[in-house]
Amino acid sequence: MQDIRQLSLEELTNYFLEMGEKRFRAKQVYEWLWQKSARSFAEMTNLSKNLRTHLETHFLLRPIEIDKVQHSSDGTIKTRFRLYDGYLIESVLIPVPSEKRFTVCVSSQVGCSLTCSFCATGRMKRERNLDAGEIYDQVVMVNQQSLEKFGHPLTNIVYMGMGEPLLAYKNVLKSVEHLTSPEGLNMSPRRITVSTAGIAKMIKKLADDKVRFNLALSLHAADDTKRNEIMPINEQNNLETLMEALIYFHEHTGNRITYEYIAFNNFNDNIGDAKRLAKLCRSFPVKINIIEYNAIDDAPFSKSEEDRLDIFARYLSDHGVNVTVRRSRGRDIDAACGQLANKDA
Ligand code: SF4
CATH class of the missing domain: 1.10.150.530 (DNA polymerase; domain 1)
Structure with a gap:
């Protein structure tokens, strides 16, 4: 059937x-x-x-079911959903009531095939892509949570949960179509950001398909040697190829581009890194979100020391880069960036 x-x-x-x-x-x-x-x-x-x-x-008709809800002391809510075939995935509601910003971070795959060394999801086998309905349901159900708990609907959707969205390309685009359609949730595509670990060919395809949502690149290192070390996908999609694809995306869509940059202590947070990063910001308008790292079991990294991070971020803003440091949210419930792994604790 x-x-x-x-x-x-x-x-x-x-x-x-x-x-x-x-x-x-x-x-x-x-x-x-x-x-x-x-x-x-x-x-x-x-x-x-x-x-x-x-x-x-x-x-x-196979809607997803809530399996477990965890509340962080900082207001973040992580929900684990059960799919029709028993697989589990997670979504995170990140509320910022003072700014009236309520963001859901959704998953696009069960597990992930990309094995980024700092990420808990990357240690899970990729089982399958989510279908458009399963992605859409996460938004609907977390929107309901946001209304119940904060009296406010979701304002932003980010595809940054489990999985690489551009490897679930068709379903991700279909889910965006439903989210933005008047017959769906009627959300503005400007409120949606799809985040990729960096697959140049697919970034160009987004531009050719004239998508209207924003794009985030999980950059995390500004030179190929370091990036290869933490993100094996960089071996076939080096920085030069990625920059070329992003320029193409910018020229063809004009949509907003963001770099996500997790700061790892003594790995990618020195002034040399900041200089290289600033250079990658010259070809098109781009905003950098520096994210505090949340250590996962046996990861070879720790989070940047406060002073190092301050100097790093200051160098960038002094050199005209639009940079925000995002303190981690939901760390106590393993809901922060790179921590999603269907854990029970
Ligand atoms: S960071 Fe993203 S792309 Fe990399 S392993 Fe984790 S879920 Fe996959």
């Missing part, structure tokens, strides 16, 4: 017309599936009983 959420509105309409149903019925079902996030066909109360039974016997 086919998952009904794999069908576009057009495909659903054709299906309904072929079975002798009115065109508007397809629109109704589509709205139940996306705008109203129905979790079963039984909920679709404006359809006849017969039609609901027909759909039940011909299609699958």
